[in-house]
Each structure stands twice: as structure tokens, then as C-alpha cells.
Amino acid sequence: MRYESLHNLRIPKIGFGTWTIGGKICADYAQDARSLTALRSALEQGYTHFDTAEAYAAGHAEELLGRVIRASGLRREALFVTSKVSPEHLGYEDIRRSCENSLRRLGMDYIDLYLIHWPRRGMNLAEAFRALNKLVTDGKVRHLGVSNFNLKLLEEAVALSDTTLLTNQVSYSLPDRTCVKNGVLAYCQENDILLTAYSPVKPRFIRGNKPLQALAKRRGVTPQQIALAWLVRQPRVITIPMSFNPQHQAENLAAADMDLTESELIHFEK
Numbered sequence: 001m002r003y004e005s006l007h008n009l010r011i012p013k014i015g016f017g018t019w020t021i022g023g024k025i026c027a028d029y030a031q032d033a034r035s036l037t038a039l040r041s042a043l044e045q046g047y048t049h050f051d052t053a054e055a056y057a058a059g060h061a062e063e064l065l066g067r068v069i070r071a072s073g074l075r076r077e078a079l080f081v082t083s084k085v086s087p088e089h090l091g092y093e094d095i096r097r098s099c100e101n102s103l104r105r106l107g108m109d110y111i112d113l114y115l116i117h118w119p120r121r122g123m124n125l126a127e128a129f130r131a132l133n134k135l136v137t138d139g140k141v142r143h144l145g146v147s148n149f150n151l152k153l154l155e156e157a158v159a160l161s162d163t164t165l166l167t168n169q170v171s172y173s174l175p176d177r178t179c180v181k182n183g184v185l186a187y188c189q190e191n192d193i194l195l196t197a198y199s200p201v202k203p204r205f206i207r208g209n210k211p212l213q214a215l216a217k218r219r220g221v222t223p224q225q226i227a228l229a230w231l232v233r234q235p236r237v238i239t240i241p242m243s244f245n246p247q248h249q250a251e252n253l254a255a256a257d258m259d260l261t262e263s264e265l266i267h268f269e270k
């Protein structure tokens, strides 16, 4: 596994997403067995960064993740857990309550990385960071970050965070290069902020992309692995693909160690 090293941390280039673990917007308890199997398999295969949110399955993704981690017997310090506060909970007391609820569902006494999931029009970002900074000083949260922030909001967040802002989590993939066009990626790279790429796999794009499929065939890997390798070869970029399928999970993890040559990269210039 390759890592990003910054601020005395080593974060794996490829972590594990949990959107649809335990349900989607609502908890779907009928899917628990499938979700628990997927999480156990991810842990056994060596994923150490897990990305979740209070919004995922209305908190049930956090419950299942916590359950599997506790049962694994792994040391808490061996894992890196990201969770997120929802945009409707950005008031001072709301953030503190959301964090307590996430900690209770996870069964943990701290969260490694806590993000504002989405900005909200009219939000008081200074007030939100007053609460987030307090969570860090109280030891409930180790690092702060944001998600879906444009460049202007990201700069504001950096200025308001008492500790170094660790990440902006945004959609980034071969077909979605918004963060390149809007300057967010360059800003992150210039300021040692991780860009966590979500939705990196995009099945429909992959199915329709003949050059990508041909390159994967030549290399003896899958197109999804090429898509992930393209992301994580970029400085300060990490990603968090999600899969219920143990074979896909293993392939995704292995993609972190793949190299792409300059001539192969020509396929992906835009």
C-alpha cells in the first residue's frame, strides 16, 4: 500500500467507503448480513481507512462499522475512521450533539477525521468551526476537514480551523474533473491538504470507455483498477472506493501499488 505522509500522519492512498452499507438514506436492517460481510472482508483484506457519515443509512453505517471493528480485535490506533456532520447540523450545539451520536454509534471515544459533509447556504462557518475546534481540544476528534467545498469556502475553512485542515473530500474521477477546473486540486496540493476522491469508479463511464478497457486488458488488470491508479498517482490525492464484492475490494486495494507509464497516461489527458 502506498501512503500520503503529512502532519505526522500516514494515510493509505486507498481506503473504504461506506455509502450503502446498512442502507441508503434510511437504515435497511434486512441488508445487515450483507453489509457486515462486506465490512469484515474489507478489514481482513487490510483496509485501514474507513469513510462513513452520520447521514449514511441514518447512522446505521456507523453502527455496523463500529460493530465490525470492535469484533475484529484490532487496536483502535491501527485504524483511521472518518465521519461527517450533515449540513442541517452545523450550529454550535448541533455539531457537538452529532459528534457525540456518531461516537456512540461507532462505539469509539474519538474520530480520526471529522468533516462537514456539505456546505449549506447561509451557514455560519465561523460558528461551525468554533464547535469543531472545541471537539479537537476535547479529544473527541483528532483532525478536521470539509467535503464538497469550493475553493472560496475551502480557503475560509483553512483560516477558521485552529488545527491544519486535513482534507477536502470531493467527487473526482476520470470523467469528473471539476476539482481540476475549479482550482480545488491545485490549492490542496500547494497547501498540503489531502484531496479525498469520492465516487472514483463510475461503472457507466467504465463500461463505455474502450481505450480504458483496452489498456486494462494489456496490463492484465481491470478498468476500475486503472481508474483508481490514475487517481492515486497524483500527489496529495487519496480515494475511498466502496464495494460489497471481496474480489473487487482486493483489486481496489491492489490498485494503490500500480504504476502507469507516461505513454499510458496519454489516454487520460483532457
Ligand SMILES: NC(=O)c1ccc[n+]([C@@H]2O[C@H](COP(=O)([O-])OP(=O)(O)OC[C@H]3O[C@@H](n4cnc5c(N)ncnc54)[C@H](OP(=O)(O)O)[C@@H]3O)[C@@H](O)[C@H]2O)c1
Pocket (backbone or CB within 6 Å): 016, 017, 018, 019, 020, 051, 052, 117, 147, 148, 169, 170, 197, 198, 199, 200, 201, 202, 203, 222, 224, 225, 240, 241, 242, 243, 244, 245, 247, 248, 249, 251, 252
Ligand atoms: N462526501 C460526499 O459527499 C460523498 C459522496 C459520495 C460518496 N462518498 C464516499 O465515497 C465512497 C465511494 O463513492 P461511491 O460509493 O459513490 O462510489 P464508488 O466507490 O466509485 O463506486 C461504488 C460502485 O462501484 C462498484 N465497484 C467498486 N469497485 C469495483 C471494482 N473493482 N470492479 C467493479 N465494480 C466495482 C461497486 O459495486 P460492487 O459492490 O459490486 O463491487 C459499487 O456499485 C462512498 O462509499 C462514501 O464513503 C462521499
